[in-house]
Each structure stands twice: as C-alpha cells, then as structure tokens.
Amino acid sequence: MNAIIISALWGVLMMYIGFVDKNNKITVGFAVVGVLAVLIGNWLEYLGVPFFNINTNGMLIYERFGLMFNNVILFCTLLYFILTGETIAKTTSSSSDHFALIFFILAGASVIAGFKSLLMLFIGIEIVSIPLYVLAGSDKSNLKSNEAALKYFLMGSFSTGLMLMGIAFLYGDAGTFYIEPMQMGLAVLSPMKSIGIILLLASMSFKVSAAPFHFWTPDVYDGTPTVFTSFMATVVKSIAFFAFLKLFDGAFGKFQQDWKLLVAILAAATLIIGNLTAVFQQSVKRMLSYSSIAQAGFMLLGVYTLNSFAKQGMILYFAAYSIATIGIFAVLAQFKDHSIEEFNGLSKKHPLVSLSLLISLLSLAGIPLTAGFFGKYYMLLAVLKDGEMLWLAILAILCAAISIYYYFRVIQAIYFKPPAEGASVQFSNRFTYLLLLNSLLLIVLGIHPDWLTTLL
C-alpha cells in the first residue's frame, strides 16, 4: 500500500515540477529521489512497517512475494532513471510529464503486486497500460512513434476487452471477483470457467508478448522512442509477467493440469519464434525487441510449472533480464541510428562502456557467473522438477544456443570489428561508471543469486 500512495502522489508532484523547472535542471534528480522514496516505502512494508491502513475489503493484500516483486521492479526503475534519466530530459520535450507517467505506471504495478480480486487486476493493468500508450507516442513529430502508439493502443484495448470478457465469464461461474474462492470446490472445470481461463490466457499472452500474440511487439518497441522502449521491454514486461503468474497461481492453480499444456505450447512457440526471428535482425533495437520475446519464452516456463523453483526463478529472472536490458538500452539511446554497425570497434574508444555491454550481453545469453545464467538455471530446474515435459527443457536450451548467435554478433561488432570512420558517440564519465556499476550487479547476482532468492 505504501508504494501505491507514494508513487501516485509523487507522480502528481512530478507534473508540477515541469512548471517550476523549465530547463530540466532538477527534474531528473527529483524523479530519482521519488523512485527511491517509493522503494524505501515498499521495502519498509516488506519489513513489516506499513504506513497506511486502508480497508480494501481484502481486494488488495500484500504478501512477501508480491512486495519482493515490487522491490525488484522499483529497483530496476531506479536504475533506469539513473542511467537513462539524463537522456530522457535531453531528447524529449516536457520530460517531467513523462516521468510523472512512469510514476503512475509504478502505482499500477503496486496494485498488481497485491491484487486479490480480478477487478484490482483489471485496474492495475489499465493503470499500467494507459500511460504507456502516451509514452509510445511521445515523439509527436515522428511517424513511427505515432504508429507505435496507435498500434499499441488498439492491440492493448483489444486484449483488455478479452480480459474483461474473461472476467465476466469467471464471475458468472463463481459469483465473485475474488480469486481465492475460484479455487474452492471440486477440481472440475465448468464450461464457463474454461472459457474464462482461455480468454484470460489469451489476454495475458498479449500483454507479455507471447507467441502467437506477439505481433504488435517489434513494431511498437521499434517505433517508441528508445528511452521508453527500455522501460516497456523490462519493467512493464516484468509487471505483466507477475500478473500472469499471480493470476494463474492464485486463481487457477488448482486446474493447472487443464491449462498446463496450453502454456507449454505458448512457451515453446514463443521460444522458437522469438529466437529464430531475432537472428535475422540488422537493427540492435529490433533485435532486442525479439530478444524480449525470446526471454519471455523462458519466463513462461515459470508460469507453466508454478513450483517454488519457478517463483524464486521468476524474481531473479526479472532482475537479471531487466538490469541487463536497461544497461544496453541506456547505451543504445545515445546512438543516432540503431544498426549493428554503429557498435563496430566500440571497445577501442570506450573500453569501460564496452565491458559493461559485454557483461550485459553475456548475462542475456546466460553465461555462468552472470545473473542471467541463474535465471535460466531456475527455469530449467523448475521444468525438470515438474518432470512431465523433458522436451520443453531440451527445446529451451536449443533456443538458448540460437540466442548466442544474435547476442554475440553485437559482441563481435564491439570487440572484433574495426571502428567506423566519422561520427563517434561520447559518453560522460559519470554515465560510464554508473553503467559499469549496473553490470557489476549482474556479476554479483551471478555469484550469489541466493542473496535475492532467499529474500522471498
């Protein structure tokens, strides 16, 4: 509850900062302090110090798992602000409004972290989505940005429609919006409930861009200004995944046997399509969009199994994937175009930035001693523990081997190709060291994943 209230209030304050601070001098700092405040508030609640006691009739109940998820999300947002905040202030007009929108998204995330009722889920998803439509179209003079916003809006509304319809069916079946009563009674699916579950599965798959509901993702991610793609592909995706996990665990966990195969097929399709398509991309930004689909395939394995390995692993996976991707996007946002050639010979001029990119890419590829490895480790362990579908684990590692191809192409460009003539990017010292610190986090989590997973 702490996080919802603080982030909503700070979002409002953030909008007023725009009037006071015309030259963007304190906007970024104000945003960083704000997200830090939300993080501390949430952490205190996690430690058992809630500031507010509001009666929600059991619609929002915060448990350790949800709060820990929120901690990770808020921490990643903090990193995102620190690394990309300056670029947002520089490249977008009225940047304080955009920061405000991000705070509203965080409020939505905090609703999702504790929902116990399908209404709250719906409200949370909407609070997250609507500011995103605006962020996607924030580059008003750019046609692609407009296209992205429209596409995202249409697709998002459509999937929300499916969700509402699913919720209606579930209400018709159970007579309540609360998720726990849905698990009561016999473990037999009524037709109404099955339709509801399938509709919710489809709409959640839209939100996490699982194949075959992924078509909007590459265009939207590509068209959105890079600084915001970073946020969409990491934090927002993790929020959607958490909602997915919590919904299917909390409301439909009892019927796992009935929907398990569907999720397994979704995961397999997502892994194959995401990885194979990423191989052919020439633009790093587009490659990262497909990579986000591919990584979603791995995370779906967690939804598929729902055991304790999966839950620990999902939190670790969110952190590992988000930290690495935020780091890469922070660099990418400073480039003019996003072709892979732009990275050629980067290591000659900027060894430390290159090192950070290297660690981030290795982590995404799942090389040991980075956090990404343990993310994949937990997912595979969860699938094996489940024991029903060994083929899914084999398929996942085949896809992981394919992913080496496109991540390492960037590494090859950075380290083995001669630098291109002409235009060169400059990185400030502060940015370089912050980026290095960001990637050090990946190494720390890669050596001691238990520092995060035992917090659950």
Next chain:
Amino acid sequence: MFAAFDNFPALLIWLPLAGGLISFFLKSEKASKLNALFFSVLTLAVLSVSLLYTDPKHYLLNQVSYVWLPNLGSSFGLILDGLTRLLCLLTAILFPLVFLMIPEGRYENANRFYGLMLLTQCGLLGVFMATDALVFYLFWELALIPVYFLSSIWGGEKRIRATFKFFIYTFLGSLFLLIGILYMYLKTSTGSFGLVAFYNAQLTLTEQYVVFFLFFIAFAIKMPIFPLHTWQPEAYEQAPTPVTMILSGVMVKMGLFGLLRWLLPLFPKAVQEFSLPIIVVIIFGVLYASVLALKQDNIKRLIAYSSIAHIGLMAAGAFTVKEVAMHGLTLQLFSHGINIVAFWMVADLIERQTGVSKISELGGIARKAPQLAIFFVIAAFANIALPLTNAFVGEFMIFNGLYQYNPWIAGAAGLSIILAAAYTLSLVKNTFFGEPAAAVASYKDIRPKESFVFATLTVLIFFVGIFPSPFFKLIYETVGLIVNRYVII
C-alpha cells in the same frame, strides 16, 4: 570464500586468476610476459610441491570446500587426487612453455593476450579439480570464454566465423550437460551437487540412459569425436598458435576427463548398454580422420586431424572400461598433451620463418636447421607411438584393452597406427628432407630459448616412455575407483 589459502587446490585456482587480472593493468609487453611467466611457473611450483603430499593423511591440504550456495545445494568444492594431479601437471607444465615460445611483438595489446591466457588456465584447473557439479559446469564454461576472445581477436583471417562455430557448438554441448546435471541434482537424496551425492543417486534404467546421453553429447563435442568434430580443424587453424596449443593440448582433455570423472562412474549400466555402438562409431571416426590427415596439404590441418584420431582412440579405450585400457588412456592424456604441443611448436616455427604452411611448398628444412629436425623427428616418433616414447606405453595399453573387449574392433583400430605412421612420416619427409624448397632458402635454426623448450619436451617424452611407473602410481587409486563401480554390476 577468499579466506583459506592453506591448501593446494585453492592456490592453483587463485594464482592464475590473480595473474590474469593483474595482467590487464600492465602497460608494456615485457612486463606482461614476465608476469605471465611468473604466475605460471609459480603454479607449476605449487603443483610440484603438492606431489610430495599425496599421502591420504595430508587430505586437508588436497581438498577444500567453501560454503557458496547452501540453499542451492552447491559448495565450492575442489580436490587434488591422482587423476586431477596428472592433468593439472600437464596444464601447469604446458603454460610456461607456451608463454616462452611466444615471440615478442607478435600480438598487439599483449597484456590482454597474456591475461586471457592465464584466465583460461584458471578455468582449466578448475574443471579438473571441481568436486561439485555446478562448480564443474561454471569452470567448464569459464574456460571457454577467454579462448573465444583470444581466438577472435588474435586469430587468422577467418577467425571470427571459425571461432563462432566452435563457440556455439561447445555451448550447445554445455547446455545439454547443464540439463543432465540439473536432472541428477533432482535425483540426489539430499538435493546436492556434490560428486559423492551424484555417485549415490538412484536412477531407474531409463533415466540413466537419458542422462547418459545428455552428458555424453557435451563431452563428445568437446573431445571432439566423430561426427561432432566439424568445428575442430577450422578452429585449430584459425586460432593463434599458442591458443591452438592449449586447445589441443589441454582443453580437449576436458572432454576425456569428463568421461572419467563423471560419465563412467555415474552411469555404469548405460555405458555397458551403449559401449559397443559408441566404440564402433568412434573407431570409424578414428580411421576417417586418419585418412583425411593423409590427404592434407596444410600442416595445421594435418595435426588437427591427427589429434582427432588420437583422441578418438582414447575415448574408445574409456568406453571399454577395461582396467588396462583405463590406465593406458589416463597416461595417454598426459602424453598426448606433450606430443601435440611439440608438433604445434615446430609447425609454428616453420610458418613464422617461411610464411608458408603448405606442405607442398616446403622441403629440406633439415639441411638448414638440423637441431629442429632432430627434435621434430623425436616428436614424430612419439606421435606414431614408437617404443621408448611416451605414447607407446599408453597406446599399447589401450589396444590391449580394446583387444580384451573385442578383437575385431582392436584389429580395425590397429589400422590407425599404420595410417598414423604414413601421414606423420610423409609430413617429416616432405617438409624436412629432400632438396630445400624456395621458401626455406634462408631458414635459420632454433635459438637457445627454443632449445630449452624443446629439450624439456624431449625429456618428458622419453621419461614417460622409459619410466612410466611414477605416473601409474599417481593414477592407480583413481582409476581403480572407476573400474570398481563396474565390478559390482
């Protein structure tokens, strides 16, 4: 985790790691080379001292287990036992020799080159010493990453492509290994990655078969054995020669070591079930590689195919699980490392001086460089496994075991000896004897530094060939443990 340095395994990991990290901060080439030599010699010294403490009562010195991830059932466990010692010794001997042979000014950014080499050494030693499957896996991968960079930055013309192929191939293999390890982990009674827990895990027959193949694919790619060998010739050819030496001398032993430490003891039933088809395929691959070696005109490719043949023979020996073959192959792990590095060194010297690596454009080097010729002939004899050389002892015992297993297979494998003699001797003849070719007109003989390296290798070749018993004593117990798991069933 950094607290204890009072035991050998920990020192053997931290020394190369420290040396490697220091190297990145050095400026001049000379300093980084000295640094690399210093740390690699120090590693060798530590290992030599450890040979004096092999007695079981010194076990505290020879094994260590740091708390690492207790929640995951993994601890940072390392051990120095007989088998491990032999392979670590090989690694520790080869690295300083390889460093000595690197001419000055050959590689740009030498500090990074040496740093990555030392990190590779750390990874290799870690693979050999790990007693925890997760730690084993980490080192297995970590040994690969520096090699990827070494080959891609300093390699030949087609380096990026060749190294990439190598990397994806082996990475895919490692992922299969990971699945296998996780599967075993879930089957242990205590939920642990420890070697002992793995040994005691109860698997049904079907499970054993499945996990056997998960492990086997990884090791087969690494060795490599037919038909998973296609990455190897290209990678050897394109990697910078010091890296090729490490790749072929030590790194391929990771696969064989994996067989001995993990695969054979873990899945005895599956090994017995599948050993015949596997051995047949391997022996076919041995003959295939030998014939290809005959056809090669490029020295490097010839050595690469010859290596596939020799490694295949060792792998076949492992799958017989006959005691004599196991002893032979373990010794051969050491001998092959020495011999092939000797070959690469000569090949590199020739290529560096003449700029030619085609056999047809060479000839008559012996007249210009008699010392080099003497050494090369010794190395060639060792490659054919003539008596008195190190390879004879090992290969003889492997053939003995193969014969016990199945005389027909031993007969087929015996053809590879003849083929080895054919391609090795024709290589010697065409490059070193006959009229001097145009390319070698101004060839100069070896310098004292190189003589020292070659003399060391020669001594090792003959020492192992004439007096192998200290080595057998070293490995006796470890091999016995593996074979004993087959006596019961």
